[in-house]
Amino acid sequence: MTAPPSVVVVTGVSRFIGARVAARLAADPRIDRVVGLDPHDPPASLLGLLEGVERIRADARAATEAIADLGAEAVVHLAITSVPDAKHGRAAMKEQNVIGTMQVLAAAQGASRLRKIVVRSSTAAYGASFRDPAVFTEDTEPRAVPRGAFARDILDIEGYVRGFRRRRPGVAATVLRFAPMISSSAETSLARYFSQPVVPTVIGRDARLQFVHAEDALEVLHRSVTEDHPGTFNVAGSGVLMLSQAVRRAGRVSLPVPETALSGGAAALRQFGVEQIGLDQIDLFVHGRVVDTTRLINEFGFTPRTTAAAFDDFIQAHTEGSTVTAERLARAEAAILDGIRKVRAAAEAGS
Amino acid sequence: MSQDEYRGEMLPGHADFQLPEPPPVQRVNGRRPIPEKPELAPEQAAPVEPEADVWDQRVADTLAFLRRRLSGAYEVDEFGFDRELSEAFFHPVMKVLYRDWFRTEVFGIENVPSDGGGLVVGNHSGTIAMDALMLTVALRDRHPLGRHLRLLGADLVFRMPMMSELARAAGATVACNPDAERLMTSGQLVGVFPEGFKGIGKRFADRYKLQRFGRGGFVSAALRTGTPIVPVAIVGAEEIYPILADVKPLARLLGVPYFPVTPTFPWLGPLGLVPLPSKWLIEFCPPIPTAHLTEFADDPLVVYNLADQVRETIQATLHELLEKRPDPFGL
Numbered sequence: 001m002t003a004p005p006s007v008v009v010v011t012g013v014s015r016f017i018g019a020r021v022a023a024r025l026a027a028d029p030r031i032d033r034v035v036g037l038d039p040h041d042p043p044a045s046l047l048g049l050l051e052g053v054e055r056i057r058a059d060a061r062a063a064t065e066a067i068a069d070l071g072a073e074a075v076v077h078l079a080i081t082s083v084p085d086a087k088h089g090r091a092a093m094k095e096q097n098v099i100g101t102m103q104v105l106a107a108a109q110g111a112s113r114l115r116k117i118v119v120r121s122s123t124a125a126y127g128a129s130f131r132d133p134a135v136f137t138e139d140t141e142p143r144a145v146p147r148g149a150f151a152r153d154i155l156d157i158e159g160y161v162r163g164f165r166r167r168r169p170g171v172a173a174t175v176l177r178f179a180p181m182i183s184s185s186a187e188t189s190l191a192r193y194f195s196q197p198v199v200p201t202v203i204g205r206d207a208r209l210q211f212v213h214a215e216d217a218l219e220v221l222h223r224s225v226t227e228d229h230p231g232t233f234n235v236a237g238s239g240v241l242m243l244s245q246a247v248r249r250a251g252r253v254s255l256p257v258p259e260t261a262l263s264g265g266a267a268a269l270r271q272f273g274v275e276q277i278g279l280d281q282i283d284l285f286v287h288g289r290v291v292d293t294t295r296l297i298n299e300f301g302f303t304p305r306t307t308a309a310a311f312d313d314f315i316q317a318h319t320e321g322s323t324v325t326a327e328r329l330a331r332a333e334a335a336i337l338d339g340i341r342k343v344r345a346a347a348e349a350g351s
Numbered sequence: 352m353s354q355d356e357y358r359g360e361m362l363p364g365h366a367d368f369q370l371p372e373p374p375p376v377q378r379v380n381g382r383r384p385i386p387e388k389p390e391l392a393p394e395q396a397a398p399v400e401p402e403a404d405v406w407d408q409r410v411a412d413t414l415a416f417l418r419r420r421l422s423g424a425y426e427v428d429e430f431g432f433d434r435e436l437s438e439a440f441f442h443p444v445m446k447v448l449y450r451d452w453f454r455t456e457v458f459g460i461e462n463v464p465s466d467g468g469g470l471v472v473g474n475h476s477g478t479i480a481m482d483a484l485m486l487t488v489a490l491r492d493r494h495p496l497g498r499h500l501r502l503l504g505a506d507l508v509f510r511m512p513m514m515s516e517l518a519r520a521a522g523a524t525v526a527c528n529p530d531a532e533r534l535m536t537s538g539q540l541v542g543v544f545p546e547g548f549k550g551i552g553k554r555f556a557d558r559y560k561l562q563r564f565g566r567g568g569f570v571s572a573a574l575r576t577g578t579p580i581v582p583v584a585i586v587g588a589e590e591i592y593p594i595l596a597d598v599k600p601l602a603r604l605l606g607v608p609y610f611p612v613t614p615t616f617p618w619l620g621p622l623g624l625v626p627l628p629s630k631w632l633i634e635f636c637p638p639i640p641t642a643h644l645t646e647f648a649d650d651p652l653v654v655y656n657l658a659d660q661v662r663e664t665i666q667a668t669l670h671e672l673l674e675k676r677p678d679p680f681g682l
Binding site for chain 2: 130131132133134135137140202203204205206208239240241242244245246247248249251288290324325326329330332333336337340
């Protein structure tokens with residue numbers, strides 16, 4: 001195994017995962033210099049994390065100079081968003097995801113000292129079709145171009161990485177296909193979805209879901225920078241939660257809605273900038289998505305905590321708004337049994 | 352004759368391959384009624400007992416079950432199979448049909464492996480896939496270990512809302528090689544009906560005539576994983592909804608493979624959905640080992656011959672079973 005790279009460039013440090021990855025790399029004594037590249041300033045909550053990280057406020061166009069001038073040995077490309085943000089919309093999202101990746105990869109191709117590139121991808125790369133196998137391995141090809149914007153971006157991004165691998169075979173390229181991330185603190189669209197007191201679902205469909213705990217995602221990202229793991233890997237917690245099961249475990253109430261109404265309602269809400277449920281999420285709730293993580297576990301020697309454990313951690317931190325919790329149900333059960341016993345005792349005493 | 356006898360250089364499906372001699376016909380119904388009845392008496396006696404403690408336990412169990420369901424405290428496997436729901440709800444409901452309506456008899460259950468994977472291949476009939484459900488119940492009910500059958504279904508099933516989720520919860524998944532191989536390597540018993548819609552949508556006049564076996568994808572899946580193939584013949588499903596005609600234009604309009612016209616459907620409306628009470632016989636044939644053929648998994652000749660062997664075995668067993676059952680609606 002080669003030594004960890006001394007100079008690492010991380011993109012997307014103004015966001016939850018990017019800031020944490022950069023902070024962890026900066027804290028690693030084997031790495032001399034961590035440079036964070038982002039066109040936006042990180043929010044105040046993340047600033048504390050980024051103390052040991054040099055920040056360059058520039059978009060991907062400036063990446064060319066930055067990556068080459070700094071003599072970067074590794075690039076971690078995390079500036080990929082799954083939902084358009086309310087201010088800038090889908091156009092900005094595509095600009096960042098697709099064009100941004102193109103520019104980062106172009107810069108990486110010209111960087112002579114580069115040894116390693118790590119790109120964040122998603123299990124959305126498998127698309128959504130009724131003829132899909134139940135469990136996706138890394139070799140499964142999507143059956144059709146997905147209708148969700150994020151899934152299409154992911155396919156484009158992975159296409160560019162394939163091209164990069166051909167042109168720079170000497171650079172170890174790691175593509176990590178993450179399941180939706182969840183943790184006690186991560187602010188993801190899925191976390192917001194499960195925090196609602198009433199959770200809309202699709203009538204007649206119950207998706208098989210998998211999550212990955214954000215801490216485990218960080219660990220995998222960190223290892224792919226400090227160690228050599230070229231290739232494409234699924235990153236998810238083993239096991240499955242059905243959507244209905246997850247809603248029940250979170251103590252929420254599900255509201256089944258026809259698929260068309262859900263798409264329409266989500267589109268209307270997007271107009272007002274309220275919540276960002278897109279076709280990506282609806283496809284996920286109709287088809288579900290389960291991946292095989294054998295390759296990750298064998299190659300990294302690391303097993304992420306299970307989907308159920310990751311989701312439990314999320315539930316612990318999001319108890320407000322829950323109505324039908326496990327404790328309340330247990331109490332109701334005990335009360336009913338107790339009531340029966342009392343009634344019978346009274347009847348026996350009377351007779 | 353066991354399958355081991357034609358190992359070696361003689362591959363299954365070889366020209367010299369001969370089907371095992373059928374055992375002498377033994378009539379189990381018809382004019383002569385079957386004397387012995389399965390021992391149902393103790394099971395039925397239990398609920399009548401006015402023992403208060405039994406009912407206490409039942410109420411407590413039911414409440415605990417409801418609490419687990421409502422709080423999501425149950426396990427689902429990666430294919431969506433909900434073991435608890437299957438055992439507590441699906442199987443008991445289907446068992447009523449299996450035992451009381453169709454009076455199903457099972458032969459050769461000892462041919463189903465007790466541990467490890469297995470591929471159960473059956474003939475398909477009966478307009479809707481009732482035979483798949485009854486086969487699942489038969490294995491749960493009669494196999495000493497009560498094994499769960501993991502069915503492979505057409506993608507049409509998984510396209511339909513509600514139906515898709517019921518199928519997954521009951522342990523089914525889409526019929527595709529990655530899923531079949533994954534289930535078999537994890538030691539599950541997989542059920543497949545290679546005739547597909549050609550089998551269940553055929554007319555009553557063609558009953559018990561096996562249709563084409565597709566491309567033999569099920570054989571290559573079994574070969575690649577070295578899983579034994581257990582052919583199974585199911586008699587009785589053909590008579591539950593006899594298809595007199597298939598209204599093709601209507602089927603095309605509705606996007607389904609066929610639109611059946613039976614003596615009762617669609618004439619009687621929802622009443623036409625009640626299956627006719629035919630007598631069912633299910634026979635599991637001796638397993639065909641495939642572990643020695645793994646390297647031939649993509650050899651079309653071997654795959655095709657093996658598929659043919661399975662098909663012939665099922666067809667021959669069907670004829671035997673039909674002789675045992677002269678009256679389709681007898682006891």
